[in-house]
Amino acid sequence: MFILAPITTTSNFDLPDDIAKLLVDPKTYSDRELLHSVYTWARANNPFGRAVIEGFDPFWVATKYADVSAISRDSSLFRNGDYSVVCRPKAAIDYIISVTGSPHIVKALVQFDGDEHKKMRALAQSWFMPDSLLNLDERIRRLARCCVDKLAHYEGEVIDFSRNIALYYPLHVIMDILGIPSEDEAKMLVLTQELFGGEDPELNRGKAEVASGKDVLAKNLLAVVEDFRHYFDKLTSDKRTSPRNDMATLLSNAVVNGEPISDANRLGYYIIIATAGHDTTSSSSAIAMWALSQFPDLLPRLQADAALIPQFVDEAVRFASPVSHFMRTASADTEIRGRTVHKGDWIMLCYGSANRDEDVFDKPFEFSIDRKEVHHLAFGTGPHICLGQHLAKMEMRILFEEMIPRLERVESAGELEMVASSFVGGPKHLPLRCFMR
Numbered sequence: 001m002f003i004l005a006p007i008t009t010t011s012n013f014d015l016p017d018d019i020a021k022l023l024v025d026p027k028t029y030s031d032r033e034l035l036h037s038v039y040t041w042a043r044a045n046n047p048f049g050r051a052v053i054e055g056f057d058p059f060w061v062a063t064k065y066a067d068v069s070a071i072s073r074d075s076s077l078f079r080n081g082d083y084s085v086v087c088r089p090k091a092a093i094d095y096i097i098s099v100t101g102s103p104h105i106v107k108a109l110v111q112f113d114g115d116e117h118k119k120m121r122a123l124a125q126s127w128f129m130p131d132s133l134l135n136l137d138e139r140i141r142r143l144a145r146c147c148v149d150k151l152a153h154y155e156g157e158v159i160d161f162s163r164n165i166a167l168y169y170p171l172h173v174i175m176d177i178l179g180i181p182s183e184d185e186a187k188m189l190v191l192t193q194e195l196f197g198g199e200d201p202e203l204n205r206g207k208a209e210v211a212s213g214k215d216v217l218a219k220n221l222l223a224v225v226e227d228f229r230h231y232f233d234k235l236t237s238d239k240r241t242s243p244r245n246d247m248a249t250l251l252s253n254a255v256v257n258g259e260p261i262s263d264a265n266r267l268g269y270y271i272i273i274a275t276a277g278h279d280t281t282s283s284s285s286a287i288a289m290w291a292l293s294q295f296p297d298l299l300p301r302l303q304a305d306a307a308l309i310p311q312f313v314d315e316a317v318r319f320a321s322p323v324s325h326f327m328r329t330a331s332a333d334t335e336i337r338g339r340t341v342h343k344g345d346w347i348m349l350c351y352g353s354a355n356r357d358e359d360v361f362d363k364p365f366e367f368s369i370d371r372k373e374v375h376h377l378a379f380g381t382g383p384h385i386c387l388g389q390h391l392a393k394m395e396m397r398i399l400f401e402e403m404i405p406r407l408e409r410v411e412s413a414g415e416l417e418m419v420a421s422s423f424v425g426g427p428k429h430l431p432l433r434c435f436m437r
């Protein structure tokens, strides 16, 4: 593993400058070896340290499984709505406040707390529970078969699995659930990439480095939100005149406490469902394929025993941990690892680090489908645990149930390239050569 240059610890609780800066640098996240050496250092030397970085509000960094889990579960002490749930430069947050009146570019489920969160979450929750998802099995399986057929079409050729296959399958599924016509899927994909890849010059709006002007990031993100608003306002009026059995119809007519939900809350809901649902799942599916290309013993094991596929999927999600962090804000003074966290302090939950915690996972850097011990935290935990976790796992399971029996072997055909994003990211390019049976 890559070892960082000599590190000088400070006498207080602060993380060394180089570690702290690497944690907010999007480029770190495109180099997983570097990222994990930062996390590993922090877990071993300062597992709950403070990052004090010019241009950012100071924040605590939780890198141990136990802390990420405990903070996530105590949602009254560690709140989501009080400050940004994404770690962004102060200039970006200030700009967002000046435009929206709040630190959030949009108010979605991840920005609600307490009872309001419970009620908003309940609106869509039943759609994403395992029993309701059973109704989607055949539809999802059809989409999965199309993906495998596409892969077979390129048999023996170099294919960028991330761009050509993984991106589209979860996108089709979530757009189908939302009730978005297939001709609009490409638009939704671009907007999602611009939202999550805001720091990556290959994906963001303007296709440029944003480091030089931090409020450029906020301006770009707000412009993306405006495009979503424009699209979803029209969709809402269409669904009100022609209701269907889809989530957009549900959101168009949603009522909480006897009142229709506000336009702003509806927009936030649409955006989180339309974006969180596919980027993360396609990243995890790409990591699963990458694993098949790296560890040739995996494919025959999965072919011999399809019951191992759910474990394979779960390990791919742990390994990928496509959501790198969410932030929480302390609502009162408290103590973590002997350090006083003051009311209003900002805390980064590092899911990717928690999922490599040596105290919890045996050989955490190994891709192993034999893990039985613990729940990983890639979906978070506590009241905000991923609403789409069952859907994501089901989509991946069905994809690999369809794909595994047809594959002869998967070969790497180039470098795995990761998105440069400190928030949500995963494989940007995964060149593979697949051979079918």
Ligand code: HEM
Binding pocket: 072, 109, 110, 111, 121, 174, 272, 273, 276, 277, 278, 280, 281, 284, 317, 321, 322, 323, 326, 351, 377, 378, 379, 380, 381, 382, 383, 384, 385, 386, 387, 388, 389, 391, 392
């Ligand atoms: C492998 C795929 C996925 C991963 C790794 C993932 C990860 C996460 C994480 C880490 C959170 C925050 C949890 C917390 O704060 O404790 C979250 C929240 C959320 N996810 Fe996912 N997600 C995935 C797929 C999906 C899918 C398919 C949907 C479909 C709609 C979805 C919808 C949501 C929503 C709505 C929330 C907000 C929940 C709330 O705040 O109550 N996600 N997800």
